[in-house]
Amino acid sequence: MMEHGALRPVQDGEPVPLLTLQGVTVYYGRVRALQGLTLEVLPGEVVALLGGNGAGKSTTLRAVSGLVRPASGHIRFRGQELTRLDPAAIVRLGVAHCPEGRKLFPEMTVLENLELGAYVRAGRLDEDLRQIFDLFPVLRERRHQLAGSLSGGEQQMLAIGRALMVRPTLLLLDEPTMGLAPAMVVEVARAIRVLRARGTTVLLVEQNVQVALRLADRGYVLENGRVVVEGRAEALARDDRVRRAYLGG
Amino acid sequence: MDLTTILQFTVNGLFISAAYALVALGLTLIFGVLHIADFAQGALYMLGAYVSFYATQALGVSYFVSVPMAMGLTGALATLNGALVYRPLQRHGGALTFVAALGILLILQNVALWLFGGDFRLIASPFGEGRITVGEVVLTHHQAFVLVVTALLLGGVWMGLRYTKPGKALRALAQQPEAARLVGIDSARLGLAAFALAGALAGAAGALMSAMRAFDPHIGAVVILKSFAIVIFGGMGSVPGAIVGALVVGMAETLTAAYLAAEFADLVGFALMIVILFARPQGLLGRVWA
Amino acid sequence: MGTRRFALVWCSVVLTAVLLFAGGRLPATGAPAVETVTVGFALPLSGAAAREGQESLEGAQLAVRLLNEAGGFRVGGRVVRFEIVSEDDRCAPAPATEAANRLVARQVQFVGGSFCSSAALAQQPIFAQARIPQVIYAYATDLTGAARQRAGAVLSVRLGPQAAIEMAPLAKYAVTVNNHRRFFAMAQNTDFGRSMVGEFRSVLERLGGRFVAEPEFYTFPGTTDFRTILTKARGSGADALVAIGLVGEMIGVSLQFRELGLAMGLYGSDLLEDPAYQDAVGARADGFLYPWVYDDGVDPRRFTRSEPERMAREMSLAFLNTLRKRATRNHGWGWGTIHLLKQAMEREGSTDPERVMRRVLSGARFELPFGTYGFLPCGQADMRVGIGTYAEGRRTLLVDRDFAGRPPAVLSATDLCR
Numbered sequence: 043m044m045e046h047g048a049l050r051p052v053q054d055g056e057p058v059p060l061l062t063l064q065g066v067t068v069y070y071g072r073v074r075a076l077q078g079l080t081l082e083v084l085p086g087e088v089v090a091l092l093g094g095n096g097a098g099k100s101t102t103l104r105a106v107s108g109l110v111r112p113a114s115g116h117i118r119f120r121g122q123e124l125t126r127l128d129p130a131a132i133v134r135l136g137v138a139h140c141p142e143g144r145k146l147f148p149e150m151t152v153l154e155n156l157e158l159g160a161y162v163r164a165g166r167l168d169e170d171l172r173q174i175f176d177l178f179p180v181l182r183e184r185r186h187q188l189a190g191s192l193s194g195g196e197q198q199m200l201a202i203g204r205a206l207m208v209r210p211t212l213l214l215l216d217e218p219t220m221g222l223a224p225a226m227v228v229e230v231a232r233a234i235r236v237l238r239a240r241g242t243t244v245l246l247v248e249q250n251v252q253v254a255l256r257l258a259d260r261g262y263v264l265e266n267g268r269v270v271v272e273g274r275a276e277a278l279a280r281d282d283r284v285r286r287a288y289l290g291g
Numbered sequence: 292m293d294l295t296t297i298l299q300f301t302v303n304g305l306f307i308s309a310a311y312a313l314v315a316l317g318l319t320l321i322f323g324v325l326h327i328a329d330f331a332q333g334a335l336y337m338l339g340a341y342v343s344f345y346a347t348q349a350l351g352v353s354y355f356v357s358v359p360m361a362m363g364l365t366g367a368l369a370t371l372n373g374a375l376v377y378r379p380l381q382r383h384g385g386a387l388t389f390v391a392a393l394g395i396l397l398i399l400q401n402v403a404l405w406l407f408g409g410d411f412r413l414i415a416s417p418f419g420e421g422r423i424t425v426g427e428v429v430l431t432h433h434q435a436f437v438l439v440v441t442a443l444l445l446g447g448v449w450m451g452l453r454y455t456k457p458g459k460a461l462r463a464l465a466q467q468p469e470a471a472r473l474v475g476i477d478s479a480r481l482g483l484a485a486f487a488l489a490g491a492l493a494g495a496a497g498a499l500m501s502a503m504r505a506f507d508p509h510i511g512a513v514v515i516l517k518s519f520a521i522v523i524f525g526g527m528g529s530v531p532g533a534i535v536g537a538l539v540v541g542m543a544e545t546l547t548a549a550y551l552a553a554e555f556a557d558l559v560g561f562a563l564m565i566v567i568l569f570a571r572p573q574g575l576l577g578r579v580w581a
Numbered sequence: 582m583g584t585r586r587f588a589l590v591w592c593s594v595v596l597t598a599v600l601l602f603a604g605g606r607l608p609a610t611g612a613p614a615v616e617t618v619t620v621g622f623a624l625p626l627s628g629a630a631a632r633e634g635q636e637s638l639e640g641a642q643l644a645v646r647l648l649n650e651a652g653g654f655r656v657g658g659r660v661v662r663f664e665i666v667s668e669d670d671r672c673a674p675a676p677a678t679e680a681a682n683r684l685v686a687r688q689v690q691f692v693g694g695s696f697c698s699s700a701a702l703a704q705q706p707i708f709a710q711a712r713i714p715q716v717i718y719a720y721a722t723d724l725t726g727a728a729r730q731r732a733g734a735v736l737s738v739r740l741g742p743q744a745a746i747e748m749a750p751l752a753k754y755a756v757t758v759n760n761h762r763r764f765f766a767m768a769q770n771t772d773f774g775r776s777m778v779g780e781f782r783s784v785l786e787r788l789g790g791r792f793v794a795e796p797e798f799y800t801f802p803g804t805t806d807f808r809t810i811l812t813k814a815r816g817s818g819a820d821a822l823v824a825i826g827l828v829g830e831m832i833g834v835s836l837q838f839r840e841l842g843l844a845m846g847l848y849g850s851d852l853l854e855d856p857a858y859q860d861a862v863g864a865r866a867d868g869f870l871y872p873w874v875y876d877d878g879v880d881p882r883r884f885t886r887s888e889p890e891r892m893a894r895e896m897s898l899a900f901l902n903t904l905r906k907r908a909t910r911n912h913g914w915g916w917g918t919i920h921l922l923k924q925a926m927e928r929e930g931s932t933d934p935e936r937v938m939r940r941v942l943s944g945a946r947f948e949l950p951f952g953t954y955g956f957l958p959c960g961q962a963d964m965r966v967g968i969g970t971y972a973e974g975r976r977t978l979l980v981d982r983d984f985a986g987r988p989p990a991v992l993s994a995t996d997l998c999r
């Protein structure tokens with residue numbers, strides 16, 4: 043289970059995927075949220091997951107980070123099977139999940155939230171904190187303020203910052219611009235570009251398809267828990283089906 | 292009434308509050324982290340008293356050693372309850388754990404009745420009759436000891452939650468369980484830690500208080516009802532709420548008995564709780580985050 | 582005698598013996614006939630008064646065990662054996678009602694209990710309706726007064742003291758011997774607590790004493806800290822405190838009374854004579870006063886009595902010999918119920934509940950664990966208590982059961998049927 047690239051024959055010159063989902067099916071009770079979903083993310087890529095409400099985007103991320111356990115299928119990260127690991131083990135492998143709705147610890151300070159992001163890691167955090175504060179300077183000013191008292195945009199930055207404290211190889215971002223003012227959306231998009239430039243691989247769920255496709259290298263469109271369209275971001279942006287469904291014509 | 296009498300009432304109220312605070316703190320921790328109303332903590336209070344009683348009487352152990360012994364044992368028992376009863380039941384919903392909690396309380400009560408008999412026991416205080424008297428105000432050495440130990444325990448838990456890594460993880464788990472799992476906090480293990488801590492606090496309360504109050508296997512049921520009301524009053528899951536709630540209720544009861552009549556003490560205590568809950572449904576210090 | 586006839590007689594003897602040992606009911610053909618009388622006990626077997634209830638039951642069980650081991654007793658031409666069933670009334674009206682209904686459903690012939698006033702008051706109409714005689718232990722005055730009349734519970738009797746029997750001599754002792762006239766009163770907020778305080782107050786006031794403040798009634802069950810009430814008592818200028826509660830409460834009251842350094846007398850109910858109280862409080866109870874109900878003759882006394890209390894000694898020895906423990910007043914309730922019924926049945930020559938109770942209420946005297954006495958028409962035991970105290974941690978009997986009736990008399994039979 044630990045051999046790299048053992049999933050399928052690797053063609054010459056083709057990079058080994060960082061994350062592979064193969065036929066993943068997830069149920070919530072009787073509701074089938076994912077039906078044999080298959081996708082892959084290559085190292086260094088930003089991949090967008092698109093789709094309407096209830097398509098299964100969040101569920102895909104939750105399956106990767108171990109919050110839900112698939113009924114069938116495989117999820118491999120650097121060749122290692124994740125489906126039987128708990129969230130703590132998965133985060134130790136370097137997979138950080140910044141969840142939908144931010145899910146901060148409201149009665150803890152900004153600093154405490156960030157420290158908890160590094161919960162599974164030993165050692166000093168000064169350097170990580172410095173980097174995050176450089177990325178989001180407003181958090182430095184507010185570091186002793188309770189997370190629950192931050193504005194929506196600041197909360198989103200903190201949520202991303204907390205995930206970055208993992209020093210992730212793969213960052214799962216669920217709707218980071220949801221409910222943000224345009225200026226804040228720009229701010230978050232800038233941060234994602236910075237991360238990408240540093241070599242962090244990102245799996246990005248976004249309702250805002252224009253923003254998503256501008257940030258992403260490739261994208262998958264989900265419908266009813268399945269991939270219905272996939273391709274390069276530029277191609278998807280031109281794809282009629284995508285335009286009709288998500289870009290309003 | 293003169294000043295010494297008023298001071299004496301204050302001392303009495305403070306002392307009653309100490310017992311409430313220790314038990315309520317454990318309850319609120321468990322509730323905050325696991326959303327379980329662990330009425331079985333009442334039985335742990337009772338067992339704490341018995342452990343200290345038998346350790347000092349039968350084994351000849353010093354009282355000062357018997358208190359940590361009681362805490363260890365009740366902490367372990369609470370952890371077992373958590374692991375063997377509550378955890379398997381929890382995924383079937385809150386009502387089940389509530390019934391289980393009452394069940395454990397009754398079972399432990401009856402086991403104690405069978406093991407120790409129904410006779411009233413009294414732990415011999417190592418301080419004997421020693422007392423501090425200022426004018427007419429009396430504080431026994433044992434009471435002073437209890438107040439100091441309670442303050443240390445409450446302060447210790449407070450600092451631990453605030454500044455240690457497991458403490459922060461517990462708070463994180465209480466505030467946002469899903470994100471806590473995402474950052475790698477092992478909710479099952481920390482849940483058990485909350486049980487252990489709460490059990491130890493209840494055991495400590497039992498061992499500390501029972502040197503001046505006669506106890507029998509039923510003492511726990513009485514203690515837990517009031518403490519649980521205090522947890523709701525202070526704000527379910529709120530640590531400062533439990534402590535402030537214990538103080539407010541303990542003092543309100545004492546002052547009612549002092550200036551009105553003892554028969555209204557409980558009434559006023561509960562009435563105050565209801566009034567405050569009308570104004571603040573989330574409890575005195577409970578918070579609502581969107 | 583032909584062999585066939587001999588065989589028949591022999592068979593019936595064997596059959597009788599077998600049934601006797603098995604404790605079953607005998608069909609009318611056997612001679613002598615054995616009859617089993619079922620006595621139901623409605624007692625607090627769990628909850629705040631569980632110890633008292635359990636001990637009452639234990640007293641009844643031991644009495645029955647010893648009687649049955651001796652082959653039962655004769656009533657008319659038959660041998661009678663007792664059988665005991667019990668229900669937990671948890672010392673509260675609602676479960677007491679359920680317990681009573683269950684006992685009625687189990688078709689018991691007599692009932693013992695309850696120990697608790699509120700429970701007994703709830704049960705009285707139920708047993709009255711079912712015409713099941715009830716032998717009550719609780720102290721609330723009403724149980725042989727207004728409540729009994731309302732319920733039409735003509736078959737109910739109270740085995741031992743009522744509030745006035747305990748409190749009248751105690752108040753008299755306070756005023757006439759100790760010159761304690763100004764009292765502070767505290768009691769559990771129950772029929773028991775209120776009756777006891779009320780009776781104490783009425784005799785106290787008749788003798789020129791008074792309460793310095795309205796009595797404090799604390800919550801029952803559940804109160805363990807009495808310091809605030811005691812602090813009030815300390816500042817009230819009273820000569821003494823009268824405190825009424827169950828054993829656990831009285832232990833707390835006594836210890837906290839000492840702790841707060843109250844410089845006044847303390848008067849309690851007969852629960853102060855309980856061994857559990859003595860074990861816990863020891864010499865800290867020195868000087869406290871209480872009604873003395875159960876007297877097995879072992880404790881030191883400051884008077885001589887011509888007539889020892891035979892049944893108390895018998896019960897005491899039985900407990901020592903079979904269960905290796907000291908009998909208490911609580912054991913006396915159950916034991917006394919069984920022996921009252923036995924003696925009344927023997928004299929009446931019948932086990933019919935109504936006839937047996939008519940005999941009990943006839944004024945005839947019975948030998949019981951709390952003395953030898955009869956019953957008044959209202960069902961009250963026409964008995965008296967002495968006064969006891971503690972000296973160096975030992976129970977000490979100060980005056981005998983005749984104290985209340987000596988001049989100035991504070992209690993007569995008419996006081997007991999109001």
Ligand SMILES: Nc1ncnc2c1ncn2[C@@H]1O[C@H](COP(=O)(O)OP(=O)(O)OP(=O)(O)O)[C@@H](O)[C@H]1O
Pocket residue numbers: 070071073074075093094095096097098099100101102142249
């Ligand atoms: N906890 C849950 N219990 C039951 N059903 C759920 C749960 N969470 C999601 N679902 C269902 O699973 C399906 C996929 O949900 P998911 O949250 O993955 O969608 P999504 O693509 O993230 O939608 P959105 O854009 O609205 O966030 C939906 O039909 C949803 O109703």
Ligand SMILES: [Mg+2]
Pocket residue numbers: 099100101142
């Ligand atoms: Mg979603």
